Amino acid sequence: MAMIDKLSDPVILFALVLAFVLGFMMRGSGRGSLSPAPMNRDEIDAALKRVTISRWMDIDAEIAAGRKLAAIKLLREATGLGLKDSKEAVEARMAERRMTRH
Incomplete structure (x- = not known):
């Protein structure tokens, strides 16, 4: 009491x-x-260049399986990019490799 x-x-x-x-x-x-501070184009390009071939293979496998969100998450973990930049990078990779959305 x-x-x-x-x-x-x-x-x-x-x-x-x-x-x-x-x-x-x-x-x-x-x-x-959700997202770190925005990066400029050069920082984004540098971050994408640091992604290993093995990680790109994992990202490509997620895209091929129709799991775009999982691919974005893998890319964010590998690069430290924000959500928007990672989404744009994954979509650019899909277009570059002519991968379709499921």
Whole structure:
């Protein structure tokens, strides 16, 4: 019962709400993890050149199996590119290799 009395104290309640709000603001909404900072064209090209042949084979296999999203995920993991840049790179590879969408 003593704990409930402490939590109903307006000062304690205000401090808890303030701590929650500040923690949420510091953490962000979680969207920062979707894409890193945008890269320029040269950085994107350099990142794509660092992808190993083995990884490209994995990406191509996902594309051939109709799993474009999995291919994008593999490319993002290999390069650190953002979602948009990875999607565009996978689609460019599909067009270059004349792979069709399933």
